[in-house]
Amino acid sequence: MLTLMLKRLAMTIPSLIGVVIVTFLLTRALPGDPAAYFAGPAASPEAIEQIRASLGLDQPLPVQFVHYVIDLAHGDLGSSLTTGQPVAAEIAARLPASAELTLLGLIVSMAIAVPLGILAATRPGSAIDHACRIVTTAGVSLPVFFTGLILVYVFYYLLGWAPAPLGRLGIFDSPPPTITGFYLIDSLLTGDGTTFMASLKQLALPAITLGLFALAPIARMTRASMLAVLSSDFVRTARACGLASYTVVVTYAFRNAMLPVITTLGMVFSFLLGANVLVEKVFAWPGIGSFAVEALIASDFAPVQGFVLTMAVLYVALNLAIDMLYGLIDPRTRMDA
Amino acid sequence: MTAAPALLVEDLSVAFRTRGGVVQALEHVSFAVQKGETLAIVGESGSGKSVTAYAVMGILDPAGRVTAGRAMLGGLDLLAASADQVAAVRGREIAMIFQNPRTALNPIRTVGKQIADVLLRHANVPRREAPGRAVDLLRAVGITDPARRADAYPFEMSGGMCQRVMIAIALAARPSVLIADEPTTGLDVTTQAVIMDLIGDLARDIGMATIFITHDLALAAQRADRIVVMHAGHVVETAPTAELFARPRHPYTAELIAATPDAAANLSELASIPGALPDLRRSDLPPCRYAERCPRRQTDCDVALPAAPAIPEHVVACWNPLS
Incomplete structure (x- = not known):
């Protein structure tokens, strides 16, 4: 290994x-x-x-x-022509904000999409299958800025449950000391419960917005891949052996169905990381996407170059991680390396 | 024939909903298998052999539905019992071996764990002892170095070995009935013989009834005590093996025996059965589904088939049998 x-x-x-x-x-x-x-x-x-x-x-x-x-x-990505700031420092400050948001969005969408896909596949043609189809279609048809604005309107303006969409923390909160750059993790590491709750509140709406958008590909892939696995010979064997339906669906079917889901997950993650600029704009999120777009409009090539390079490196790292995960799940892929 | 049979299937009918209409895959299929007996179900592809097994096991494709009949395993009717009741006896009282052993095993779980899964579910084996018992079972099915093989994945084994693992899984809970669905398809001839011997030996040890599904009449002749001949979802003839080969009574059985290749005959002498299975979606199927291919067809054949009693010695579903 x-x-x-x-x-x-x-x-x-x-x-x-x-x-x-x-x-x-x-x-x-x-x-x-x-x-x-x-x-x-x-x-x-x-x-x-x-x-x-x-x-x-x-x-x-x-x-x-x-x-x-x-x-x-030398770790020097040049300096921005418009702000004069070194690009490396700027990216280092903004990347964790985007990564934290994207990861949480992905967790939200997985928490909904994977069970939904499994349930839809185990009961094809049922109400939950139709619900799955509607949710995925809606999720992919609604643009993120629209979902984001609706959520802000309902949960901030009408209900007042969510804080003002003004970035990673409210005006009166101070950020935790930087360890990982992820406010949730840093505040937990320093035992700062108030900051943790404050940043979680700020994260909730943008993460749900992203999550709803990422839902569709994951749920669809889970459903399709579960359907294929459930009709395979070894699931039939497991059923014929009288294994409990939980064992059949989770241990036998889902673990096999996970491989294409993980591939999709990787694609969705890298796509979200680059494409969540609209969400960052709606929620005034100091992320890397809005940074890159501003630089692009200003023909400020050093930040753009730094952004593209960062994204590409992240993408390579992500693919590496997915390869590893594949190896952990599927013993067959360990052989051919 | 006094003791209750290990498995009694009576009047089993199965229909499949398809885009092209409803397929009457099985009609009034009846047979019984006694404790310790080996029963072969033979017939050409599409005759309903596997569907019969799947219906009895309750693992039919969702499109298939049992429309009539019962399958008595001990005191339990498998076709009327709840899903939980059936799941509880599947693997414990009645087990199944499939064709293509390589795809019938979970590709990403070690074979030891797959055997242990069944042990934990059915054999009241404590969790800590399950891996050891799995190794014992691997040894019992003749796998060399079982302790090491238990940690292997199916793709690391040959087809014959996978089928041995499959047998170990099926027999883990010492069932009273084993259904072997073409267990030697895809294995080479020497392995076929070894696997069939293994099934026979283990069945004798446990006193298990074996239902052996095959299209290979020669193999059935060697291994089975009795043979059920199926054609287009009907049981056309049931008889003890020697009796069936000596005096086949149904015209289809006779053709089937004539069409079996033997080493002495050359290719040009090999007979084939004229025609093909009828389209089972048709609404105007004749009562005897062989009638349209049958050289002995007569006017009676368009009247409902003679009702076949469940188990007597030599049963034939034909108005004009060979004598």
């Missing part, structure tokens, strides 16, 4: 090299001239050229790339 993990880890290196090259080229190919943008509308051509030289943008591409790689090796 350990050698397998090392092999898989080694296999990620070429992907990472590819990612570095592609992010570099991609951000250079973006429309818009950063030097002109940075110099401002009133700047003379000479001033723009001067800025271009100071940013190193007048150098040929290979030279720029070498500088980029050297900086990267």
Whole structure:
């Protein structure tokens, strides 16, 4: 198992090299001239050229790339042209906010989607099967900003159960000391119950919004994969052996049905992480998605480059984790490495 | 024939709902198997052999429904009992072995655990002793190095070994009836013989009744005490093995025996049964479903079949049997 993990880890290196090259080229190919943008509308051509030289943008591409790689090796992702802040620090501050929200959203959607999919598959054509179909269709048809706004309207404005959608904590709460960057975990680690509750309250609505959106693919995949497994030969054997229906459905069928669900989960997670910018906007969440969009609009290539690189690395890491999980669940995949 | 049979199936009818209409898969199927006896159910593909077994075990596809009949296992009618009652005797009193052993086992659970699952459910084995008992069972079905094999997954074993594991699972709770559905399909010929010997030996040890489903008439002739011949969801003939081969009375049985390949005959001499199984969705099926393929058809054949009594020695469902 350990050698397998090392092999898989080694296999990620070429992907990472590819990612570095592609992010570099991609951000250079973006429309818009950063030097002109940075110099401002009133700047003379000479001033723009001067800025271009100071940013190193007048150098040929290979030279720029070498500088980029050297900086990267020192953990330097460059600085934002608009704020002047180092990109690495900005991403380090914002990534946990997005990751915490996305993970919680994923947990919410799994907690609903997986049991729903299993129940729908074990009782095809029943009321719960139809309910599953309606919920998944609705979840995928409603845009996240719409669900988010509806939830804010109902639970904050009408009912007053939820706090104002103003980011990770209310105005009067102070963030816990940074350990993991996840407020829920950090506040628990420092034994700060008040902050934990405060950040959980702030997280609830955006996490549910994301969860509802992510529900559809997970529930559908669970249902389809359970249906396939339930009609397989070994489930028939388990039934013929008179095993309790809980054992048949959970131990025999679900563990086998989990593999495609985990693959879907990985895709949904990476998709959510990049695409939850709308949710971040609605809930004023200081996440990485809104950061990247602002930088993109400003032709601020260093943050965009940093964002794409971070996402790609996360995606590679995620796929690695899923591979490992596969190996844990399915002994057959341990063999072919 | 005085003792109550281990399993008595009477008047079993099963229908499947399909897009093309209702398929009358089984009609008035009756047979009985005594304690310690080996009964073979033979017939061509689609004749309803497996459906009979699935109906008795209560593991029919959701589209299939038992429309009539009873299946008495001891005092319990498996077809009328509640799902819980049936689940409690399945694996304990009546067990089943399937064809394609490699797909019939859970691919991601070690075989030892799969045997232990059945032991825990049916054999009142304490949780701590289950793994050890599973190893004992593996040894009993002739698996070498059973302690190591218990930790293997099905994909790490050969087809023959998987079938041995399947037998160990089926016999874990020492059932009184074993249904073996084409247990040697997909295994090579030497393994087939070994597996059949193993089933026979274990059945003798436990005093278990064996129902052996096959399309291989030669295999049935070697192994079975009695044979039930099925055609298109009907039982057409039931007789002791020697009697059936010496004096087949139903025209279909006779054709089936003639169509069995034997080593002496060459390919051109091999007979085949003309026609094919009728479409069971038809509403105008003749009372005898073999009538349209039958060389001995006569006017009586369009009248309802002679009612077959449940178990006497040699029963034939035909108006014009061979004598």
